Amino acid sequence: MQNKTETLDNMLDCLEALQKEVDRGTIRHFGLSNESAWGTAQWLRLSEDKGLPRVASIQNEYSLLCRLYDTDLAELGVNEDVGLLAFSPLATGLLTGKYQHGAVPDGSRKSLSPQLGGRDSARVYDAVAAYLDIANRHGVDPVHMALAWCRTRPFMASAIFGATTMEQLDQAVRSVEVTLSQEVLDDITAAHQAHPMPY
Numbered sequence: 038m039q040n041k042t043e044t045l046d047n048m049l050d051c052l053e054a055l056q057k058e059v060d061r062g063t064i065r066h067f068g069l070s071n072e073s074a075w076g077t078a079q080w081l082r083l084s085e086d087k088g089l090p091r092v093a094s095i096q097n098e099y100s101l102l103c104r105l106y107d108t109d110l111a112e113l114g115v116n117e118d119v120g121l122l123a124f125s126p127l128a129t130g131l132l133t134g135k136y137q138h139g140a141v142p143d144g145s146r147k148s149l150s151p152q153l154g155g156r157d158s159a160r161v162y163d164a165v166a167a168y169l170d171i172a173n174r175h176g177v178d179p180v181h182m183a184l185a186w187c188r189t190r191p192f193m194a195s196a197i198f199g200a201t202t203m204e205q206l207d208q209a210v211r212s213v214e215v216t217l218s219q220e221v222l223d224d225i226t227a228a229h230q231a232h233p234m235p236y
Contacts, residue, residue: 038166044079045079045203049083049087049089052080055067056089060091066093067090067092068093068094068095068174069096070095070097072097073110074110074113077095077110077113078117091165094119094120094194095122096122096124096197097110097124098123098124099121099124099125099190100125100127100128101128101225101228102231102235102236103125103156104234110192111192111234112124114193118192121192121194124197124199125197126184126187128183129146129148129154129156132168132180133167133179136162137162137166144201146172155236157236158236159233160181160235163201163232164235168228169230169233170226171224171225175224177221178208178211180208181212181214182225184196184215185215186225188213
């Protein structure tokens, strides 16, 4: 059970410590990670009430498959100017399609963590198939589609992806050249409605 007073006191202690670092010139801004809407709102309130550093960003998981951020933090992020640094925008590699039909490439994350941190679920592969189908029908690389979609979100500051080879890095970086058509975006919306939160 969370103790609200202790939680708020800890936040205040952290903000006071961050203020010392701002004063020393070692940091300019700070961000949160894996935080909730309530928590982020409290950080903002305390910083405003006490004249302490204000949270600039939040690093939470966000992808075509994991859109929990949309349920509450999106509104807070847009209205309070707290940008999302989305981690795992390719859903631990699921959205590349490399794990479809039981495939587990040597050296892949799934070869090291078979459950992909709880993302390997009974529903996830059908959801991935729906997004792969959209990419295929519209002639878009699925990696490019997933990353370009992130850029369409009004609260997005940046997407943090992982790459283990230069080829993967080159492929991901080329996504900045892709702008998704309204038809692709409409199909993505339909796929999300058919396969909400598959893990």
